[in-house]
Amino acid sequence: MDKSAIENEVRRLQYEIWTRRHVRYPLGVPDLPTLFDPRNVAEHCDLYYDTRSRLETDYRGGGEAAGLWQRDRSTILVSSRFPYEVQRFTAAHEIGHFILHPHVGDRTLHRELPVGSGGWQRSPLEKEADYFAACLLMPRRAVVDEFTARFGKHPLALTETVAYHLKADAGGLFAAPRGSILFAKAVARAEQFDRVRFSSLAQYFGVSAHAMALRLDELNLVAPYL
Structure with missing residues (x-):
């Protein structure tokens, strides 16, 4: 199927x-x-x-x-x-x-x-x-709505500014191999962005950061560093 x-x-x-x-x-x-x-x-x-x-x-x-x-x-x-x-x-x-x-x-x-x-x-x-x-x-429409409420436009691309606002390890994110979901996982577990605090997407949907990251990647809501 x-x-x-x-x-x-x-x-x-x-x-x-x-x-x-x-x-x-x-x-x-x-x-x-x-x-x-x-x-x-x-x-x-x-x-x-x-x-x-x-x-x-x-x-x-x-x-x-x-x-x-x-x-x-x-x-x-x-x-x-x-x-x-x-x-x-x-x-x-x-x-x-x-x-x-x-x-x-x-x-x-x-x-x-x-x-x-x-x-x-x-x-x-x-x-x-x-x-x-x-x-x-993680229903498609609900994920898109909750993602947009937290991060604004999508897809969210990895940049130095985005990494800073995620409070994530920028070096590790930029060094991740092609196809990695490390950035998506950082977004999935993020509890703040651009000085605004919120419950993480993983916590809101009651799933692991890994499962949430896979869904974000599948829905093209995050984009790797270009």
Whole structure:
């Protein structure tokens, strides 16, 4: 499945949740990161969501999983051993399997490692679920709006002035190899720009700086040093 088709599936799901927002939140609708929190989305999809202190898997000779999706039980389990942001992304990833991969049947799917932690080559199914999670937790329009509110025009290009306002290591940013997301990560975790303080994009969307940086790069909101 290509990325546009995955994003369309996410938008369909988000639209369903958005149209029922006043039913679920009669006393006031929360912000989008809360509205599209994986627990709320799982409940909307009639899925059971819970955490465990440790999740074992027999895949590739054993090991620990960040999350498990059991279709035959309509159950999502997430390991609490990982940080809050990783738990959210993992849960969204498992919801992605539920929405995108009905052909898997009763097979149990699991996420072994957080995004960006290395490891072997991820399968197409895992990559699709990762992209679903990114779109769910970091909706395109919301990311653009929040980015613009903090940094103004986009794409934001790396310059000495921009590095200064980000309070980032300019030397490291300019020395980063081509294709690096180091600058995007600095933007993702920035809590001030041009003397204005704010919650970082990563914190606002409840994701890791790495996941936020990948989304900023994908949406062409940041540009490398030219």
